[in-house]
Each structure stands twice: as C-alpha cells, then as structure tokens.
Amino acid sequence: MRAGIVFLNFGEPEHATLEEVVPFLERIFLTNAALEGAATPEVRRQRARELAVERAPGLIAEYQKIGGSPLNQQALQQAESVMQELQRRKHDVRAYVGMQFTAPSIEDAIRQAHKDGTDLLVVLPVYPMCGPSTTVAALESARRAIDALSWKVAVREISGWHSLTSYLELRADAIRKLAIECSVDLSDPSTRLVFSAHGTPLEYVRQGSRYVLYTEHACHAIAESLGLERYELGYQNHSNRPIQWTQPGIDQVVQSIEGSTIVVDACSFMHEQSETLAELDHDLKDAAAARGLKYYRVPIPHDEPAFITLLADLIEPFLLGQAESMGFRPCRCRVSDDTFCLNTVL
Numbered sequence: 001m002r003a004g005i006v007f008l009n010f011g012e013p014e015h016a017t018l019e020e021v022v023p024f025l026e027r028i029f030l031t032n033a034a035l036e037g038a039a040t041p042e043v044r045r046q047r048a049r050e051l052a053v054e055r056a057p058g059l060i061a062e063y064q065k066i067g068g069s070p071l072n073q074q075a076l077q078q079a080e081s082v083m084q085e086l087q088r089r090k091h092d093v094r095a096y097v098g099m100q101f102t103a104p105s106i107e108d109a110i111r112q113a114h115k116d117g118t119d120l121l122v123v124l125p126v127y128p129m130c131g132p133s134t135t136v137a138a139l140e141s142a143r144r145a146i147d148a149l150s151w152k153v154a155v156r157e158i159s160g161w162h163s164l165t166s167y168l169e170l171r172a173d174a175i176r177k178l179a180i181e182c183s184v185d186l187s188d189p190s191t192r193l194v195f196s197a198h199g200t201p202l203e204y205v206r207q208g209s210r211y212v213l214y215t216e217h218a219c220h221a222i223a224e225s226l227g228l229e230r231y232e233l234g235y236q237n238h239s240n241r242p243i244q245w246t247q248p249g250i251d252q253v254v255q256s257i258e259g260s261t262i263v264v265d266a267c268s269f270m271h272e273q274s275e276t277l278a279e280l281d282h283d284l285k286d287a288a289a290a291r292g293l294k295y296y297r298v299p300i301p302h303d304e305p306a307f308i309t310l311l312a313d314l315i316e317p318f319l320l321g322q323a324e325s326m327g328f329r330p331c332r333c334r335v336s337d338d339t340f341c342l343n344t345v346l
Helices: 018-031 041-066 071-088 106-115 132-148 165-181 202-206 211-225 250-256 279-290 305-320
Strands: 003-009 093-099 120-125 154-158 191-198 232-236 261-265 294-297 339-341
Touching: 003 071, 003 106, 003 132, 018 041, 041 279, 071 093, 071 305, 093 106, 093 132, 106 132, 120 132, 120 305, 132 154, 154 305, 165 211, 165 261, 165 305, 191 211, 191 250, 202 211, 211 232, 232 250, 250 279, 261 279, 279 294
Parallel strands: 003 093, 003 120, 120 154, 154 339, 191 232, 191 261, 261 294
Antiparallel strands: none
C-alpha cells in the first residue's frame, strides 16, 4: 500500500514583489472576511483586495529587510526529511507539501498525490495548536480538493498535536540551548521567558475555538519542563481590520515587563518567517531596546533531528492502523470521521 503524506502549511511569497505579495494577502484576508460582516462573497473579495493592496508595501519592506522568507524552503526540506525517515522505517510513502496561501497550493499537492496512485492519504497541518483559520481551514481545503477529483481514497487527518511530550521537550530544549549559548540564567528573577503566539480573532474563540486553551496549555507545559513558574504570553495580532484579537498583544507584554532580560520563544511557529524574522527580530527587539531590556529570541527548531523524528512518530500510527492505541481520538475542532487529535483530553 502506497501512502501519501500531505504536509499543510501557511506559505509565504518567496519574492518581495507586488505580483506575489498582493494575491498572498488577498487570500489571507478573504479567509476571515466574514468577521467584518460583509454580506456577499463579492463584497468580501473586494474588501480583501483593498486590505491586501493597503498592506502589501509594508510587508514587501519586511521581506526585503530579512532577505526574503525562508518558510517555503524550510517546509519543503522538512517534508523531505520526514519522508526519508518513514522510508527508513520501511514504509512505502511519498511526501507532498500544500500551502494555504502560496504555491504549491493544497490543491496542487492533492492532485499530485492522486496522480501518483496513492492508496492512503495522511494529511498533517504543521500547526501544533489547532486553530480555525490554520488547521481547520487547511484540512477543509484538502477535503474539497479530494472531493473535486471524485477520489475515493482512504483519508486520515491529524489536527492538534501540541500535547505530544516529545514536541514540548523539543521546544524546551531549544530554550535551554539558547540560554546556555548566551549565558542567560532563566531562573534569575530579572529574566523573563516570554512566549509569542500567532493571534486569532476573538470571534473564533467565542464560537468555540480551543486555540487559546491549547496555546496556554503548551506554554505552561514548556515552562514547567524548564522548572519555571513565571512566564508571559503575548499574541502577534494584526490590526488592519476593525475586529477584536486575542490579548495581550506581544508588544504590550514587552512594554509592561519588569526585569532586565527577556527571552522570547515563538511557540506557535514551526518555521522561520516574516513574523519571526521581522516582527520579533526587528520590531519587538527595538521595542525592548528602547526600554533598556536585553533581548534574546529562540530560533525555531524546524530542522532539528528530534523534530523530524516526532513528525514521523505522529504519522506512523496511521500507516500501521494503530492510531487509537497511540492516544489519537476524534477531533473536537473539526468533527469528521477521518480527523484525529491528541489534544481532546484538554
């Protein structure tokens, strides 16, 4: 039996041009367009286009500042490494990458898996904390692509997986490594560990999204692994539309922090991208410096061998037909007979 592993990701433009950045932003804004109350699909598309054109110059400047986004290349290499690990374990698998907002698209990945004669499709969003506009939306896009082909293939979808012990240890180890390399004492009362997570509109939380619960649980578990009782959590929100976002914002956290040193871990990010390399490494660092704070940001462990191993460990139970015995249960965020999660105990 040949299995296709479809890794779903966010995607970012690889070139800082209007031709790539505007459509990218337009797709993102269209995803959440209903939150502004736009009545018709046409109005939503028009509003998304307006927001994209308005935001594009600033984002292009960010990409130029960081030398372009490495997200896509890191995601492709990660998928290749996981495939090689599963093949080393004697599984007949091929890996595909589908991006929500750039090429290669989720539809492209599904079509290629179909063309290759896949018998079992394992779909994994590389988002550990399940969210409505990331995990759920990506899985729904994959399902639509499968249905559009009238493809009767066995499908297994993996949604939330942040509670995996090896994942929490991976993040804790990355923080420990930085602390050792930079001679930072995490237990010093003047040092603060600050987690930064991608924000989400509060309306999704009111509708039942468990993203904030999952994020808070992950941060607590990572800090506990480090032996820390005190830490902060802030969200990287986007204020380009009149909707409420998760609080506190990461900039507010840095402005109110008491101490002399902060260590920032971008806990919801799986790859380096504009939100880590520009927003955190430039904007937030400058804000910290203005307050006289020493600032350190933990690199994303996207290519650590331990990360490749844990992703292979996530997928393998579905290849062996042993998912339930490994703790997977039906997902509470995306109700489907084919969607499974490790976070349902929370």
